[in-house]
Amino acid sequence: MAKRIFEVYRGHEQSGQLESYTVDVDEGMVILDAIHRIQTEQAPDLAVRWNCKAGKCGSCSAEVNGQPKLTCMTRISDYENEGTITITPMKAFPVIKDLVTDVSQNYANNKAIPRFKPRPKDAEDGWRMKQHEVEKAQEMRKCIECFLCQDVCHVLRSHSKHEEFVGPAFLVRTAGYSMNPIDNEDRTEFLKERGGLGYCNITKCCTEVCPEHITITDNAIIPLKERVVDRYYDPLKSLVRLIRRK
Amino acid sequence: MESSVGTRQDGFAKTDRLDRWWLPPLSVFVGLSFFGAYATWAVIQGNNYFVDPYLSPFYSPCIAASCPESIRFLGIAWWPFSPAILMMGVILGFRGTCYYYRKAYYRAYFMDPPACSVGEFRGENYKGENSFPFIIQNLHRYFLYASIVVWLFLTYDTGHAFFFEDGFGVGLGSIVLLINLLLLSGYWFGCHSLRHLLGGNVDCYSCVLGGNVRYKAWKGVTWFNKKHMNWAWFSLAFVCLTDFYIRLVAMGAITDPRFF
Numbered sequence: 001m002a003k004r005i006f007e008v009y010r011g012h013e014q015s016g017q018l019e020s021y022t023v024d025v026d027e028g029m030v031i032l033d034a035i036h037r038i039q040t041e042q043a044p045d046l047a048v049r050w051n052c053k054a055g056k057c058g059s060c061s062a063e064v065n066g067q068p069k070l071t072c073m074t075r076i077s078d079y080e081n082e083g084t085i086t087i088t089p090m091k092a093f094p095v096i097k098d099l100v101t102d103v104s105q106n107y108a109n110n111k112a113i114p115r116f117k118p119r120p121k122d123a124e125d126g127w128r129m130k131q132h133e134v135e136k137a138q139e140m141r142k143c144i145e146c147f148l149c150q151d152v153c154h155v156l157r158s159h160s161k162h163e164e165f166v167g168p169a170f171l172v173r174t175a176g177y178s179m180n181p182i183d184n185e186d187r188t189e190f191l192k193e194r195g196g197l198g199y200c201n202i203t204k205c206c207t208e209v210c211p212e213h214i215t216i217t218d219n220a221i222i223p224l225k226e227r228v229v230d231r232y233y234d235p236l237k238s239l240v241r242l243i244r245r246k
Numbered sequence: 247m248e249s250s251v252g253t254r255q256d257g258f259a260k261t262d263r264l265d266r267w268w269l270p271p272l273s274v275f276v277g278l279s280f281f282g283a284y285a286t287w288a289v290i291q292g293n294n295y296f297v298d299p300y301l302s303p304f305y306s307p308c309i310a311a312s313c314p315e316s317i318r319f320l321g322i323a324w325w326p327f328s329p330a331i332l333m334m335g336v337i338l339g340f341r342g343t344c345y346y347y348r349k350a351y352y353r354a355y356f357m358d359p360p361a362c363s364v365g366e367f368r369g370e371n372y373k374g375e376n377s378f379p380f381i382i383q384n385l386h387r388y389f390l391y392a393s394i395v396v397w398l399f400l401t402y403d404t405g406h407a408f409f410f411e412d413g414f415g416v417g418l419g420s421i422v423l424l425i426n427l428l429l430l431s432g433y434w435f436g437c438h439s440l441r442h443l444l445g446g447n448v449d450c451y452s453c454v455l456g457g458n459v460r461y462k463a464w465k466g467v468t469w470f471n472k473k474h475m476n477w478a479w480f481s482l483a484f485v486c487l488t489d490f491y492i493r494l495v496a497m498g499a500i501t502d503p504r505f506f
Binding site: 063065082152179200226228 | 264348358362365366372374375376384386387438443447449450451452471472474
């Protein structure tokens with residue numbers, strides 16, 4: 001059994017520090033196991049949010065050596081050459097206590113998205129569609145709301161645009177609605193205004209950290225940006241729309 | 247660790263990351279600067295860009311009056327500078343507003359951010375692509391439209407590279423130009439805007455005219471799009487290499503081997 005040193009953030013929003021814990025590490029342990037061992041053996045008041053321990057609930061998000069991770073899916077052995085392992089809360093959100101952050105802004109952003117609006121049924125028992133037509137929307141449905149993409153997004157993390165930019169997770173949600181073949185809602189104005197899509201400058205960090213491997217930038221954000229271009233920045237399309245109206 | 251939002255670390259390059267996060271942006275900076283500098287130099291030269299039947303891709307289409315007769319189009323007489331500068335706006339615009347290159351230079355040149363989870367210069371004045379100059383990125387599809395013309399001419403000029411004074415033949419230059427065309431085509435056919443315009447803007451393929459064809463077109467572009475970064479780099483490097491090869495042959499520094 002090897003020993004590893006973990007530096008864990010302890011504190012609240014306004015004050016806190018890294019505290020050092022030496023932990024016995026067994027083969028195959030993940031970061032969340034080490035946190036639980038610290039909680040059990042050394043710091044019973046250490047606050048951590050977790051639930052399924054299977055990478056599906058999205059609760060245990062934190063930063064391991066500065067990189068956003070699901071702690072239940074991150075093996076300690078991945079950091080064999082990095083000495084001390086630092087565990088901090090997600091930096092884009094206010095800290096409630098220790099590793100637990102206040103992610104409630106995300107729920108407000110979610111509410112701002114125009115709801116799913118199905119077109120009239122085309123059969124007695126519902127709608128008819130082919131598998132290939134729903135693939136684009138299905139990719140977006142893989143989101144587990146871990147908010148790692150929100151955490152790594154520099155628009156939120158460094159520029160604090162939480163009120164003006166819904167963030168990658170909710171652009172994925174919007175894409176999931178809008179690309180659904182039976183959805184009839186127009187979300188273009190939302191994307192440009194309240195959604196703040198123009199703040200995204202395509203740095204692809206959200207795609208890099210997504211534990212569900214959703215191609216967030218290429219399959220959600222860029223297609224949505226192109227839809228905004230269709231409406232607001234394409235003079236040819238504007239001309240066509242003007243002629244059609246007449 | 248005091249801060250206004252969360253435990254974020256304000257300040258350039260501040261991070262808890264222990265890996266070599268600075269290596270990718272530095273590599274992109276060096277790569278883009280090198281190829282950008284070479285391309286600028288090659289475009290400004292205005293000489294050694296043609297040796298029958300090879301035309302440097304930087305000069306395709308050659309539309310100034312100063313262009314050699316066998317590859318000249320339009321023949322714009324009032325243009326006193328290098329003929330390549332006339333078409334440079336299209337190429338620069340297409341690559342400059344490309345979604346991949348945006349990621350590359352926002353990280354490597356503007357450090358916005360330099361890497362994921364790494365602190366940057368600007369604070370709350372950040373506007374992203376909402377205001378000038380970056381709002382211009384939204385015109386990417388117009389550079390795409392313009393580049394179709396350039397691509398067609400490049401295809402013609404590549405075909406021309408197989409026709410020597412004594413008829414059809416294949417030289418090393420012909421093969422170099424063909425590879426260049428294939429790489430540029432791979433980059434062009436993976437364009438995000440093209441992907442959107444061909445079928446990405448359709449949500450219900452069975453609800454629109456030609457939906458099946460549009461779905462297949464979207465799928466095809468998606469195949470190229472998945473490796474858009476690779477196509478972007480290989481095509482950029484090879485277009486410079488192609489120009490360099492033709493330049494050396496035109497200068498008489500090397501002889502172009504003829505296979506048949």
